[in-house]
Each structure stands twice: as C-alpha cells, then as structure tokens.
Amino acid sequence: MTFMLSIIKSWLAPRATKTTAGDLAEKFGLELRGNPETVVSGIAPIADAKRGQLAFYSTEQNSNAFKILPISVLENTRASVILVQPEQASHAPKGATLLVCASPRGEIVKILGEIYREPPRCGISKRAYIERGVFFRERKTNYVGQFATIERGAVIEPDVKIYPGAYIGKNVTIGRGTVVHSCAHIENATIGADCVIHNGASIGKDGFGYTRQNGHNVFIPHVGRVVLGNRVSVGANTCIDRGALTDTRVGDGTKIDNLCQIAHGVVIGCECFLAGGVGIAGGVTVGDRALLAGHVGIANGVKIGNDTEIGANSGVFRNVPDGQKHMGYPAAPGTEFLRHYAWIKKHVNKD
Numbered sequence: 014m015t016f017m018l019s020i021i022k023s024w025l026a027p028r029a030t031k032t033t034a035g036d037l038a039e040k041f042g043l044e045l046r047g048n049p050e051t052v053v054s055g056i057a058p059i060a061d062a063k064r065g066q067l068a069f070y071s072t073e074q075n076s077n078a079f080k081i082l083p084i085s086v087l088e089n090t091r092a093s094v095i096l097v098q099p100e101q102a103s104h105a106p107k108g109a110t111l112l113v114c115a116s117p118r119g120e121i122v123k124i125l126g127e128i129y130r131e132p133p134r135c136g137i138s139k140r141a142y143i144e145r146g147v148f149f150r151e152r153k154t155n156y157v158g159q160f161a162t163i164e165r166g167a168v169i170e171p172d173v174k175i176y177p178g179a180y181i182g183k184n185v186t187i188g189r190g191t192v193v194h195s196c197a198h199i200e201n202a203t204i205g206a207d208c209v210i211h212n213g214a215s216i217g218k219d220g221f222g223y224t225r226q227n228g229h230n231v232f233i234p235h236v237g238r239v240v241l242g243n244r245v246s247v248g249a250n251t252c253i254d255r256g257a258l259t260d261t262r263v264g265d266g267t268k269i270d271n272l273c274q275i276a277h278g279v280v281i282g283c284e285c286f287l288a289g290g291v292g293i294a295g296g297v298t299v300g301d302r303a304l305l306a307g308h309v310g311i312a313n314g315v316k317i318g319n320d321t322e323i324g325a326n327s328g329v330f331r332n333v334p335d336g337q338k339h340m341g342y343p344a345a346p347g348t349e350f351l352r353h354y355a356w357i358k359k360h361v362n363k364d
Contacts, residue, residue, distance in 0.1 A: 029053075029054060029055040029056065029128045029129055030127075030128045030129075030130065031052060031053065031054050032052075032053050032127075032128055033049060033050055033051060033052055033053060034047065034048065034049055034050075034051040034053060034067075034094045034110045034112060035049025035050065035051075037053065037067075037094075037112060037124060037127075038112055040127070041112075041114075041120060041123055041124065043096075043112040043113065043114050043120065044099075044111075044112070044113040044114065045110070045111070045112060045113075046102065046110070046111040046112075046113060047108075047109065047110030047111055048110050049110075051093050051094055051110040052065060052093070053065070053066070053067045053093070053094050053128065054066065055067070055128075056068070056121070056124065056125060056128070056129075057092070059082065059086055059087065059090045059092060059095070060082070060086050060090070062090055062091055062092035063091050063092070064091060064092075064093050065093050066092050066093060066094075067092060067093070067094040067095070067096065067112075067124065068090055068092035068094075068095055068096070069095065069096035069097065069117040069118070069120075069121045070082065070086065070087040070090075070095060070096075070097050070098075070101060070105075070117065071097075071098060071101075071116070071117040071118050072098065072100075072101065073098075073116060073117070073118050079118070084101070084104050087101060087104050087105060088104050088105075088106065089106070090105075090106060090109075091106075092109065093109065093110060094109070094110045094111075094112060095109050095110070095111050095112070096111075096112045096114065096117040096120055096121055096124070097111055097112070097113060097114075097117060098113070098114070098115065098116075098117060099113050099115075134156045134174060135153065135154060135155065135156050136156060136157075137152070137155065137156070137157040138157060138158055138159040138160075138161070138177075140159035140160055141157045141158065141159060141160065141161045141162070141163070142160075142161070142162045142163070143157070143162075143163045144163065144164050144165040145165060146165030146166055147163050147164070147165060147166070147167045147169065148167070148168045148169065149169045150168070150169065150170045150171050150189075151170075151171040151172075154171045154172050154173075155169055155171070155172070155173050155174070155175075156173075156174040156175065156176075157175045158175065158176045158177035158178070158179070158195070159177045160177050160178050161175050161176070161177060161178060161179045161180070161181075162179075162180045162181065163175070163181040164181065164182050164183045164185075165183060166183045166184035166185075167181050167182070167183065167184065167185045167186070167187070168185075168186040168187070169181075169187050170186070170187060170188050170189040170190075170191075170206070171189050171190075172189055172190045173187050173188075173189070173190065173191050173192075173193070174191075174192045174193065175187075175193045176192075176193060176194045176195040176197075177195050178195045178196045179193045179194065179195060179196065179197045179198075179199075180197070180198045180199065180200075181193070181199050181200075182198075182199060182200025182201065182202075182217065183200065184201075185199050185200060185201070185202050185203070185204070185217070186202075186203045186204065187199075187204045188203075188204055188205040188206035188207070188208065188243065189206040189207070190206055190207040191204055191205070191206060191207060191208040191209070191210070192208070192209050192210070193210045194209075194210060194211050194212045194214075194249075195212050196212050196213045197210045197211070197212065197213065197214045197215075197216070198214070198215045198216070198218070199214075199216045199217055200216075200217040200218070201217035201218075201237075201238045201239065201255045202216050202217040202238055202239040202240070202241070202255070203238060203239070203240050203241070204216075204241045204245075205241050205242045205243035205244070205245060205265070206243045206244070207243055207244045208241055208243070208244065208245045208246065208247070209245075209246045209247070210247045211246070211247060211248050211249040211251075211271070212249045212250075213249050213250040214247045214248065214249065214250065214251050214252070214253075215250075215251075215252045215253070216239050216241075216247065216252075216253045217238065217239045217253070217254075217255045218252065218254060218255065219232075219235045219254065219255060219277075220235055220254030220255065220256070220257060220261075220276050220277025220278070220295060221254070221276060221277070221295075222235060222257045222277055222295065233257055234257075235254075235255050235256065235257045235277060236256075236257070236258060237255050237256020237257055237258055237259050237260045237261065237277065237278065238255055238256065238260045238261070239253050239254070239255050239256075239260065239261045239262075239263075240260050240261070240262045240263070241253075241262075241263045242262075242263060242264045242265035242266070242267070242283065243265045243266070244265055244266045245263050245264075245265070245266070245267050245268075245269070246267075246268045246269060247269050248269055248270045248271035248272065248273060248289070249271045249272070250271055250272050251269055251270070251271060251272060251273040251274070251275075252273075252274050252275065253269075253275045254275065254276050254277045255277060256277050256278045257277045257278060257295075258278075259278050260278075261275065261276075261277060261278055261279050261280070262279075262280045262281065263275075263281045264281060264282045264283035264284070264285070264301065265283045265284070266283050266284040267281055267282070267283060267284060267285040267286075267287070268285070268286050268287070269287045269291075270287055270288045270289040270290075270291070270307075271289050272289050272290050273287050273289065273290065273291045273292070273293075274291070274292045274293065275293050276293055276294050276295040276296075276297070277295045277296075278295050278296045279293050279294075279295065279296070279297045279298075279299070280297075280298045280299070281293075281299045281303075282299055282300045282301035282302070282303065282319065283301045283302070284301060284302045285299060285301070285302060285303045285304070285305070286303075286304045286305065287305045288305060288306050288307040288308075288309075288325070289307050289308075290307050290308040290309075291305045291307070291308065291309050291310075291311075292308075292309070292310045292311070293310075293311045294310075294311060294312055294313040294314075294315075295313050295314075296313055296314045297311050297312075297313070297314065297315050297316070297317070298315075298316045298317065299311075299317040300316075300317060300318045300319035300320070300321065300335065301319045301320070302319060302320050303317050303318075303319070303320070303321045303322070303323075304321070304322045304323070305317075305323045306322075306323060306324055306325035306326075306327075307325045307326070308325060308326045309323045309324075309325065309326070309327050309328075309329065310327070310328045310329065311323075311329045312328075312329065312330045315329055315330065315331065315332055315333075316332045316333070317329070317332075317333045318332075318333055318334050318335035318336065318337065319335045319336070320335060320336045321333050321334075321335065321336065321337055321338070321339070322337075322338040322339075323338075323339050323340065323344060324338070324339065324340025324341070324344075324347070324350075325340075326342070327339060327340050327341055327342060327344040328341075328342040328343050328344060329343070329344045330343045330344070331343075331344075341353070341354075
C-alpha cells in the first residue's frame with residue numbers, strides 16, 4: 014500500500030518541463046560555461062541536487078532572511094547545472110555546466126516560473142453558473158471551473174482563470190491574467206491584471222463600521238469598493254473590506270499573506286509585504302515598499318511611511334515616518350524598544 018501511494022504521489026507531483034542549459038542561457042540572457050546540451054529535468058536546493066537538476070548558489074543578501082551557505086556546499090554539489098555569480102564560478106565542481114549571472118536569486122525565480130509553468134487551461138464548465146450580462150472580453154482564453162458563480166455586470170478580461178467554487182459578484186472587474194482560486198469570494202471590487210486571489214479570500218464585503226446612537230450600535234452603510242492594482246497577491250482566507258465612503262485600495266505589486274484583515278478605507282501602497290495575521294484597522298494609510306511582519310496590528314487612522322519595517326507582533330498606535338523600523342507593543346523605533354527591553358530585563362533579573 015505504501016509503495017502504491019508513493020507511485021500515485023509521484024504522478025500528482027508538479028513536473029518540470031525538460032529543457033537544456035543552452036536554452037535557458039539564451040532565453041534569460043545568461044553566460045553559459047560548459048555543455049549547452051546538458052539536460053535540466055528539475056530544480057533543487059544546491060545541497061540536495063542530483064544529476065539532471067539545476068541549483069543555484071549566491072552570496073547575495075537582500076534581507077536578513079537570506080542565509081549565505083558555506084562555499085563547500087557549492088564545491089560538493091551534484092547538480093548538473095549551476096546558476097552562480099562570476100566570483101564563485103571557480104568553486105563549482107569540475108564538469109558542471111554553469112549559468113553565470115550577477116543575481117542568481119533573481120534568475121532562479123524566472124527559471125522556476127518557466128519550467129514549472131502550469132499548462133494552459135481554458136474553457137468554461139457547463140456546471141458553472143454564469144448570469145446573463147456577464148462580459149467576457151475574449152471568452153476563448155478564459156477558464157471557469159465547475160460550480161463557480163459569476164453574476165451579471167461582471168467584466169472578465171482575457172486569460173483570467175476562475176477555479177471551482179469561486180464567487181464573482183455583480184459589476185466586479187477581473188483584470189487580464191488574474192487567477193481566482195477555489196472558494197474565493199469577490200464583490201464590490203475592481204481587480205487588476207496578473208493578480209492571484211488564493212483560496213477562501215474574501216474581497217469587498219462590508220467592513221466593521223458602526224456608530225453608537227441612543228445606546229445602540231448602528232451599522233454604517235458601505236458604498237465604497239475595493240480596488241486592487243496589478244500583480245497583487247491575496248493570501249488564503251484573507252479579508253479585504255470595501256470602503257464605507259471611499260475605496261479600499263492596494264497598490265501594484267503588493268503581496269498579502271494568509272489570514273490578514275484589511276479594514277474599510279485602508280490605502281496600501283505599491284510593492285508592500287504583509288505577513289500572516291496582519292490586522293489593519295479602518296482609515297490606515299501604508300506607504301510604498303512597507304514591510305509588516307506577522308501579527309502586526311495597526312490602529313485606526315495611523316499613517317505608515319514609505320520603506321518602513323514593523324516587527325512581528327507589534328501594536329502600532331502612532332504614525333511611523335518614512336524609512337523607520339518600529340517594533341514592540343506599543344511600537345517604537347527599534348533602538349528605543351531594545352533599550353527599554355534591556356532595562357526591564359536588567360531590573361527584573363535584579364529582583
């Protein structure tokens with residue numbers, strides 16, 4: 014039984030499209046050193062790679078998350094093709110074919126997308142529910158899976174994929190090349206091109222907007238929308254609320270992890286990272302290229318500047334200027350937080 018399960022898993026595992034080192038060098042403009050006919054049948058970490066596989070070695074450290082491996086890992090790898098920087102090429106094993114470039118980390122992303130690309134998927138399932146009045150810009154390029162629902166007035170641009178069980182509400186626009194995964198729910202929204210909406214994400218529902226009148230909580234009607242830019246990724250089970258009076262906006266290239274909450278009227282800039290569990294209250298403005306680590310909470314109306322970093326589990330109650338790193342609860346500049354922590358630790362230990 015175990016043997017049969019392993020065979021079935023191997024059938025269902027992602028399969029790489031076979032290519033050669035020469036083809037990759039030509040397609041991505043890489044310097045080739047070695048045999049252009051060397052076959053690449055998959056990609057693996059450099060320490061685990063086997064014959065026929067491509068691996069990369071890099072001394073780049075774009076952030077603290079990137080660890081530089083010992084040079085011995087490169088010297089002892091069994092990979093047939095190695096993506097490497099010029100200054101490290103001399104350490105590669107004899108006989109390996111090299112693809113030399115300035116940024117192996119950047120190039121490996123492109124190569125992964127190329128050889129593990131999902132086969133084209135088109136066609137609209139007869140079991141999908143599509144109301145009259147849905148506008149497909151180029152219907153033959155679209156994919157709509159079974160039990161997906163698209164309501165009238167929706168606009169579906171070319172090359173959009175909508176997976177089984179997804180819901181697209183009235184007058185929603187889905188941009189070219191966007192992928193909407195199963196059980197995602199989208200309404201009152203405009204989605205840009207090349208976005209990815211993961212399973213169970215909820216976009217465009219009413220926010221948590223109430224006012225207290227005569228001792229009772231009274232809901233504030235929401236009339237705004239959610240507007241996502243191009244290349245935005247929304248993680249599984251993340252919620253992005255529609256605006257009450259103004260739109261909730263997310264800029265181009267921003268990546269949002271799973272289980273995040275973005276409240277009504279929030280504006281998030283371009284190329285930001287929001288890690289899992291981030292919660293952003295209504296009316297918050299987040300600048301471009303901000304990084305919010307896991308479980309960051311931001312209070313109503315706070316402004317987060319460009320190029321900022323907020324440490325994990327921080328609670329942000331005041332504005333954060335451009336380029337600063339804040340952490341802690343309540344969040345403060347990193348050096349200030351560390352001084353406070355050191356003082357507390359010192360005095361607690363004394364007691």
